[in-house]
Amino acid sequence: MIRIEDVHKRYKTDHGMGRWVLQGISLTIPANTNVGLIGINGAGKSTLLRIIGGMDYPNKGRVVRQCRVSWPMGQGGLEATLTGRQNAKFVCRVHGHQNDLPDRLAFVQDFSELGRAFDEPIKTYSSGMRARLQFALSLAFDFDVYISDEVTAAGDASFRKKTAAAFKDMAHRAGLIMVAHDENTLKQFCQAGILISDGKAQWFDQIDDALKAYRDGIQK
Amino acid sequence: MRSQLSITLAVWHAIFLREALDRLFRERGAWFWLLIEPITHIGFLALMWGVIRKTDMGGMDVVVWLMVGMLAFFLFRRTAIQVMYAVDCNRPLFVYRQVKPFDTAVVRGGLEAFIMALVSAIIIVIVNLLGRDAIPSDPLLVMGAVLGLWLFGMGYGLIASVLMELVPELEHILKILMMPLYLISGSIWPLASIPSPYREYLMINPIAHGVEAVRLGYVSHYHAVPGLSLGYLYACSAASIFLGLLLYRRYVLRLVMQ
Numbered sequence: 001m002i003r004i005e006d007v008h009k010r011y012k013t014d015h016g017m018g019r020w021v022l023q024g025i026s027l028t029i030p031a032n033t034n035v036g037l038i039g040i041n042g043a044g045k046s047t048l049l050r051i052i053g054g055m056d057y058p059n060k061g062r063v064v065r066q067c068r069v070s071w072p073m074g075q076g077g078l079e080a081t082l083t084g085r086q087n088a089k090f091v092c093r094v095h096g097h098q099n100d101l102p103d104r105l106a107f108v109q110d111f112s113e114l115g116r117a118f119d120e121p122i123k124t125y126s127s128g129m130r131a132r133l134q135f136a137l138s139l140a141f142d143f144d145v146y147i148s149d150e151v152t153a154a155g156d157a158s159f160r161k162k163t164a165a166a167f168k169d170m171a172h173r174a175g176l177i178m179v180a181h182d183e184n185t186l187k188q189f190c191q192a193g194i195l196i197s198d199g200k201a202q203w204f205d206q207i208d209d210a211l212k213a214y215r216d217g218i219q220k
Numbered sequence: 221m222r223s224q225l226s227i228t229l230a231v232w233h234a235i236f237l238r239e240a241l242d243r244l245f246r247e248r249g250a251w252f253w254l255l256i257e258p259i260t261h262i263g264f265l266a267l268m269w270g271v272i273r274k275t276d277m278g279g280m281d282v283v284v285w286l287m288v289g290m291l292a293f294f295l296f297r298r299t300a301i302q303v304m305y306a307v308d309c310n311r312p313l314f315v316y317r318q319v320k321p322f323d324t325a326v327v328r329g330g331l332e333a334f335i336m337a338l339v340s341a342i343i344i345v346i347v348n349l350l351g352r353d354a355i356p357s358d359p360l361l362v363m364g365a366v367l368g369l370w371l372f373g374m375g376y377g378l379i380a381s382v383l384m385e386l387v388p389e390l391e392h393i394l395k396i397l398m399m400p401l402y403l404i405s406g407s408i409w410p411l412a413s414i415p416s417p418y419r420e421y422l423m424i425n426p427i428a429h430g431v432e433a434v435r436l437g438y439v440s441h442y443h444a445v446p447g448l449s450l451g452y453l454y455a456c457s458a459a460s461i462f463l464g465l466l467l468y469r470r471y472v473l474r475l476v477m478q
């Protein structure tokens with residue numbers, strides 16, 4: 001379960017503080033629920049997602065996580081001077097997997113299909129190779145809730161097919177909070193929806209209702 | 221669920237190994253340059269003092285005097301600079317919310333102490349093999365003074381890293397500041413030779429106290445600079461670390477937020 005309590009957020013710009021992106025969002029996201037975040041561009045979907053994931057902090061309010069929450073899928077940080085393997089080791093250690101390190105590394109190497117490039121520095125990687133490694137890292141751990149921001153499967157066709165299958169499997173197994181602009185993706189993966197507009201959030205038990213409210217909002 | 225302590229320890233372990241790799245193997249022979257930098261400084265200045273026929277410095281062999289002062293100052297400088305850039309160099313890793321800015325700072329400082337211990341041991345062995353008597357007579361005093369210098373380096377680095385984040389232009393000033401600090405800390409010429417009242421002004425600098433105290437620990441009959449006080453060094457270290465921690469606590473969000 002994730003509790004979001006009265007979260008306010010604004011960013012610092014070159015000309016002082018910017019406008020409020022989120023203004024008093026209070027929600028409770030139950031365990032094992034797949035939720036889609038809906039809103040127009042710039043509504044604050046990604047901001048809220050980052051705050052839920054703990055990558056960013058609210059100016060006011062707080063988020064209580066009573067479960068293991070992932071970092072945004074496929075967007076894990078990589079250190080450019082280290083190799084793929086060294087980066088993978090770092091992430092495993094940070095997440096407390098020192099003991100079964102070889103298993104996790106074997107999974108990451110196998111899933112990413114990087115072959116010998118796994119032992120080359122990240123700075124030599126192409127963007128496709130980076131994406132493969134980042135996606136494999138996201139799947140290497142058992143989180144209770146995964147968060148996903150527009151995970152447009154990267155890489156070539158065969159890898160895209162593989163990630164889509166893995167994503168589907170993961171969505172059945174654990175909770176998921178996702179941002180996507182494609183309605184079919186949202187309907188496929190999510191039961192509930194959160195509509196964000198004007199810095200406020202509204203919870204819908206059915207994703208279809210959320211999408212309907214979103215469309216009505218645009219037409220006005 | 222892991223306890224908070226076990227998470228922090230796991231993160232420190234991970235950062236330590238990642239930083240050690242970066243520091244020792246970032247480029248071809250990176251570890252070699254860590255060792256060679258102090259050696260060239262000591263060697264060049266030993267040559268300079270040798271040219272003017274100065275073999276004794278307040279009762280100490282001039283090579284040992286230079287070695288001790290240089291290693292003590294390098295410990296401070298390297299710790300300060302490494303801690304100063306800890307947040308900057310680990311920015312991609314803050315995506316994992318277990319990793320906090322303070323973790324990177326404290327682990328980098330610890331790693332630098334570890335590396336300087338190895339570098340110092342190697343240089344001390346070399347100087348001994350060259351026939352100079354480079355064995356401390358009071359190891360406890362040496363360790364006490366070295367610890368004080370390291371703590372002051374940590375404090376300086378913590379404060380500098382936050383200031384740099386708040387006012388980016390300060391980076392230039394903080395970089396320039398290291399040069400005069402090198403000159404006035406008494407690592408290349410004796411502060412005892414400076415007349416009063418200017419010597420008292422220079423002794424405001426806590427690094428000078430640390431450098432001289434390490435020398436006194438090496439040779440008990442060394443004529444250390446008057447007014448030497450380890451207590452002053454430790455007071456400055458404690459104050460700077462406290463201020464640094466306070467700034468981290470206050471501005472921790474600014475350090476990682478985009």
